[in-house]
Amino acid sequence: MTTTESRLPEERLLEVSDLEKHFPIKQGFLKREVGRILAVDGVNFHINDGETLGLVGESGCGKTTTARCILRAVDPTNGEILFRTREDEVVDIAMLKGAELKKIRSDIQMIFQDPFSSLNPRMTLLDTIGEPLLLNNIGSKHDREERVAELLEMVGLRPEYMRRFPHAFSGGQRQRIGIARALALNPKLVVADEPVSALDVSVQAQVLNLLADLQGELGLTYLFVAHDLSVVKHISDRVAVMYVGKLVEMAPTDELFSTPKHPYTAALLSAVPEPDPRAKSERIILQGEVANPADPPSGCYFHPRCSYATEQCKLETPVLQEITDGHYVSCHRAEELILEGVLAE
Amino acid sequence: MTSRDQPILEVKNLETHFPLDEGTVVAVNGASFEVMPGKTLGIVGESGCGKSVAARSIMRILDKPGEIVGGEILFRRNRGESSEKVVDIASMDSNSAEIKSIRGGEIAYVFQEPMTSFSPVHTIGNQIIEAIRLHQDISKEGAREIAIHALDAVGIPLAERRLSDYSFQLSGGLRQRAMIAMTLVSNPTILIADEPTTALDVTNQAQLLELMSELQTDNGMAIVLITHDLGVIAEMADHVAVMYLGEVVESAPVDDIFHNPQHPYTKALLKSIPKIRSNSSERLASISGTVPHPYDRPPGCAFGPRCDFFMPGRCDASIPALQEVRPVHQVSCFLYDEGD
Numbered sequence: 001m002t003t004t005e006s007r008l009p010e011e012r013l014l015e016v017s018d019l020e021k022h023f024p025i026k027q028g029f030l031k032r033e034v035g036r037i038l039a040v041d042g043v044n045f046h047i048n049d050g051e052t053l054g055l056v057g058e059s060g061c062g063k064t065t066t067a068r069c070i071l072r073a074v075d076p077t078n079g080e081i082l083f084r085t086r087e088d089e090v091v092d093i094a095m096l097k098g099a100e101l102k103k104i105r106s107d108i109q110m111i112f113q114d115p116f117s118s119l120n121p122r123m124t125l126l127d128t129i130g131e132p133l134l135l136n137n138i139g140s141k142h143d144r145e146e147r148v149a150e151l152l153e154m155v156g157l158r159p160e161y162m163r164r165f166p167h168a169f170s171g172g173q174r175q176r177i178g179i180a181r182a183l184a185l186n187p188k189l190v191v192a193d194e195p196v197s198a199l200d201v202s203v204q205a206q207v208l209n210l211l212a213d214l215q216g217e218l219g220l221t222y223l224f225v226a227h228d229l230s231v232v233k234h235i236s237d238r239v240a241v242m243y244v245g246k247l248v249e250m251a252p253t254d255e256l257f258s259t260p261k262h263p264y265t266a267a268l269l270s271a272v273p274e275p276d277p278r279a280k281s282e283r284i285i286l287q288g289e290v291a292n293p294a295d296p297p298s299g300c301y302f303h304p305r306c307s308y309a310t311e312q313c314k315l316e317t318p319v320l321q322e323i324t325d326g327h328y329v330s331c332h333r334a335e336e337l338i339l340e341g342v343l344a345e
Numbered sequence: 346m347t348s349r350d351q352p353i354l355e356v357k358n359l360e361t362h363f364p365l366d367e368g369t370v371v372a373v374n375g376a377s378f379e380v381m382p383g384k385t386l387g388i389v390g391e392s393g394c395g396k397s398v399a400a401r402s403i404m405r406i407l408d409k410p411g412e413i414v415g416g417e418i419l420f421r422r423n424r425g426e427s428s429e430k431v432v433d434i435a436s437m438d439s440n441s442a443e444i445k446s447i448r449g450g451e452i453a454y455v456f457q458e459p460m461t462s463f464s465p466v467h468t469i470g471n472q473i474i475e476a477i478r479l480h481q482d483i484s485k486e487g488a489r490e491i492a493i494h495a496l497d498a499v500g501i502p503l504a505e506r507r508l509s510d511y512s513f514q515l516s517g518g519l520r521q522r523a524m525i526a527m528t529l530v531s532n533p534t535i536l537i538a539d540e541p542t543t544a545l546d547v548t549n550q551a552q553l554l555e556l557m558s559e560l561q562t563d564n565g566m567a568i569v570l571i572t573h574d575l576g577v578i579a580e581m582a583d584h585v586a587v588m589y590l591g592e593v594v595e596s597a598p599v600d601d602i603f604h605n606p607q608h609p610y611t612k613a614l615l616k617s618i619p620k621i622r623s624n625s626s627e628r629l630a631s632i633s634g635t636v637p638h639p640y641d642r643p644p645g646c647a648f649g650p651r652c653d654f655f656m657p658g659r660c661d662a663s664i665p666a667l668q669e670v671r672p673v674h675q676v677s678c679f680l681y682d683e684g685d
């Protein structure tokens with residue numbers, strides 16, 4: 001294993017540096033590469049042990065691809081993903097292969113968006129939730145049943161349901177099944193990609209509460225990917241904002257929502273309709289569409305939609321910088337702009 | 346004019362069923378609401394509560410074997426000879442000339458999924474031009490001009506060039522705008538928009554909501570905005586109908602819904618959503634259980650099994666009626682029933 005210990009500060013569980021994932025665009029009979037989709041284009045962030053980092057941004061900005069790189073569901077094009085294993089070893093996930101990669105997989109688990117398509121309809125809950133144990137040769141058949149019963153109880157389902165098939169369950173219950181499966185191997189990091197987006201509001205609250213309870217009980221660390229800013233604000237300790245493959249801002253949650261420093265963050269926050277008719281506020285309405293990641297604009301990728309853009313913004317690409325303690329921004333004008341948030345300071 | 350104070354559309358005790366082999370799906374179970382001219386009615390409710398089926402009942406475009414089995418859909422017509430005549434859409438033949446002239450003419454419907462509302466094999470231009478010529482006796486060239494103007498009006502850049510695009514070439518936000526452009530060419534008096542922003546990002550959603558408000562100011566049309574998003578409702582609606590399992594359980598001016606809700610379901614729903622502009626990150630008050638399937642609708646009040654105020658012997662004995670508790674504020678709940 002690589003000697004990377006010294007480069008990951010003690011409180012951090014994960015640190016992503018200069019992560020890139022480019023998908024080739026191929027055309028014609030010879031499948032020649034005619035271009036590249038810069039799905040993730042130089043992303044830097046870290047997650048502290050035991051916290052929840054929210055990752056937000058409009059669709060297509062690279063959230064899922066970032067998550068998939070961390071899980072090594074895809075191979076990153078470039079960059080480093082330092083991770084502290086349960087043996088307290090620091091590894092670079094981006095470099096791992098074979099048995100080393102397999103070993104790390106039990107430490108990082110995923111919860112998916114769609115509780116309908118992510119479960120195999122022909123497998124009972126026992127098979128679905130117990131599969132990760134079986135694949136890793138953990139325990140006897142009897143041990144596995146006990147563990148599945150325990151997991152079902154943990155996520156608020158009755159252990160007697162073990163021999164049923166997923167079709168008998170509602171959306172919220174299926175999401176609980178997905179959570180139980182993710183927890184089977186006692187992971188350290190849980191990557192949840194839009195875990196409540198497909199759920200009804202009344203059920204969404206149940207699942208968010210469950211995730212918070214499990215974090216408290218098991219000391220889990222979450223990377224919570226979502227496009228719903230109210231949900232992200234509720235669950236996250238810190239929030240990272242992505243735009244066209246790049247991280248544009250990262251800060252503690254209350255700070256990001258009260259004093260955003262990037263014009264894109266401020267516009268996103270202001271676009272969220274508030275469930276209160278008396279609070280009709282002046283909106284910043286972003287014009288145009290998210291830039292094409294196969295052909296991003298020059299300079300700051302946000303400049304064509306930004307009302308604060310200057311000549312410099314068209315020419316130079318800003319880099320992510322820590323402007324105050326723990327508040328990272330990538331904008332040429334971050335220090336001079338005073339932007340409005342949605343929370344009182 | 347007095348007709349401004351009268352509803353343009355009045356849905357009374359609408360019942361729409363889907364008789365399937367496995368049993369009858371009671372999709373809409375006696376729902377009532379009113380649409381005032383030039384105003385926005387928000388219909389809010391969780392998935393499966395009958396919002397789309399209610400809208401499709403009004404348009405008379407129900408999928409088979411769906412059928413309206415009870416109630417009235419009274420529509421005040423406002424075109425030509427039939428102006429001010431009140432007709433019952435529920436009793437029309439779904440293929441009659443009358444409903445066809447209302448549908449796509451006076452009442453327009455924007456779907457949840459804009460991908461399916463345009464044909465993939467014709468250009469957007471041809472489809473809009475055809476829609477115009479269906480309702481107006483006008484040359485192809487004249488219709489083309491109107492189409493460009495309509496696309497322009499909904500904020501589609503380079504409108505003329507878009508005429509030769511196919512719908513799949515547009516982004517979700519632009520496709521939804523093009524869909525609205527197509528419905529606007531007939532100058533509808535009611536626009537029914539069924540989850541128009543659900544598939545969009547917040548930024549595109551904000552653009553579309555702004556567009557709808559502007560169009561309403563310009564054209565004076567009434568909007569029926571169907572959504573599960575309480576933020577969208579608070580922003581857009583004048584009056585709100587809250588649906589649960591095929592019924593309207595509360596109907597009130599938007600301010601009352603958010604600041605003086607009466608039905609336990611409305612109250613619970615408001616408490617269960619995380620709010621972006623509040624400092625607390627306390628536990629969310631969740632509603633226990635899930636929305637039941639309309640096959641096994643609970644006896645009595647449909648919300649009973651999930652309700653904190655459930656009164657055994659009362660709430661499960663009969664279905665509470667929608668009753669006025671304050672002026673223009675109606676609730677269907679036995680907590681407010683002083684009848685006996």
Ligand SMILES: Nc1ncnc2c1ncn2[C@@H]1O[C@H](COP(=O)(O)OP(=O)(O)O)[C@@H](O)[C@H]1O
Nearest residue numbers: 023037039058059060061062063064065066293
């Ligand atoms: N397997 C893939 N092949 C090609 N392009 C992809 C693939 N996965 C994602 N992309 C592209 O990468 C960009 C980022 O996508 P994604 O990470 O899914 O964004 P998000 O989750 O933020 O919506 C999009 O333009 C998407 O079309």
Ligand SMILES: Nc1ncnc2c1ncn2[C@@H]1O[C@H](COP(=O)(O)OP(=O)(O)O)[C@@H](O)[C@H]1O
Nearest residue numbers: 363370372392393394395396397398399408639
């Ligand atoms: N074509 C159909 N055939 C059978 N049942 C249907 C059909 N369309 C809708 N339903 C049922 O009617 C109920 C109401 O559906 P819908 O109006 O689509 O809900 P909403 O729009 O509020 O999410 C649901 O239980 C749904 O399953």
Ligand code: SF4
Nearest residue numbers: 300303306313331332
């Ligand atoms: S760098 Fe310039 S264009 Fe980019 S967000 Fe900042 S001000 Fe706007």
Ligand SMILES: [Mg+2]
Nearest residue numbers: 063064065193
């Ligand atoms: Mg995604």
Ligand SMILES: [Mg+2]
Nearest residue numbers: 396397457540
């Ligand atoms: Mg619907």
